[in-house]
Amino acid sequence: MGKRLAILEAAKQLFVQHGYEGTSMDAVAAEAGVSKLTVYSHFGDKDRLFREAIRARCQALIPDALFHANGGGIRAALLQIAQAHADAMVSAEAIGTWRAIVSDCREGNPRLGQLLWEEGPARGHALMEQFLEAAVAGGELDIPDVHRAAVQFLALLKGDMHLRRLFGCEGDCLETIEREVRANVVAAVEMFLRAYAPR
Amino acid sequence: MGKRLAILEAAKQLFVQHGYEGTSMDAVAAEAGVSKLTVYSHFGDKDRLFREAIRARCQALIPDALFHANGGGIRAALLQIAQAHADAMVSAEAIGTWRAIVSDCREGNPRLGQLLWEEGPARGHALMEQFLEAAVAGGELDIPDVHRAAVQFLALLKGDMHLRRLFGCEGDCLETIEREVRANVVAAVEMFLRAYAPR
């Protein structure tokens, strides 16, 4: 494995685990098995290393394919997308990434916020909107404002579990979390259909 | 003003503005107009000062009265609650507090997460649930699972503006934000009623 890649892998892990301030360049160098100056020679400074690491995480977390459901009617398609999206959102990687980004976005410090808004949530909104538009065109849904409905759907999916995990109120075993996420996904799809299914 | 109170006020402002790591005890002492040792003599260490400051902020942000709408039918009541809640959620104080909490909730460090989950979002959920239960009893709404509907309603209210502000994608003037929040509030109430109004 190239040293550059080893550094990037170490950075991805440590930044997501301990955030920007909580991760020292010494720690990254140690985790990657290189000296600190090697890190600097590859990435310039801490900021650029952070950008690269978080960007890579974001792109892997919500792949485009997640929004391509394969057949079975509108309810089944929504359930499939919802489950995949919700699972990704409560994963340890996603929670860590969110924490790292939010921690970094202090007032006069737009290091990553806009960039990652576009690569993360905004991309999700656009893809979801695209899916809903097709469903509306096919007569499977009746939606007055498709863009807003896409945002609403994804907001419903996060429910309270995403927030609870973000706040660190876990304690629960993974099995409990999965069950609660599943119940919330089903409820979200049901509500969405109650509101937007053709009458 | 007592020095203890002056210290607490300075801490509330600085922690919410710059987060835990970004706020030095020197800065708190300077802002409060006392020496650093005075801060330590009153609050012991940085952790306890942080707890007190954030807790005070949370309690002021979402007062119980916010969920007591005064007459005018279910749509008007929901609109009133929704607007007040959404306004509170995108305020600079709320965004700063969220950032401070999330930044602080790293893996093995449950300093505030659970405590503030209960004093913030969980209290909001409970109050909203109470309101919805009354509406269901009065025949104004038809909801299969009231607790989940409360969570759904509050999730809809945050929409994407809360997240965009959290990520620091503001740039917009305050007027634009207010207009977008208003539009999102109306859309949220409409969708909620499409799903849960008696047919």
Added chain:
DNA sequence: GTCTATATAGCGATAGAC
């Protein structure tokens, strides 16, 4: 109780040798 001055430690970034 309150202050000034300081101990101790960890950080990002760099100098100079190989």
Added chain:
DNA sequence: GTCTATCGCTATATAGAC
């Protein structure tokens, strides 16, 4: 390209005088 050793800075927390 890579290393060891170090500079300069800032932070938390404390010692000792008033």
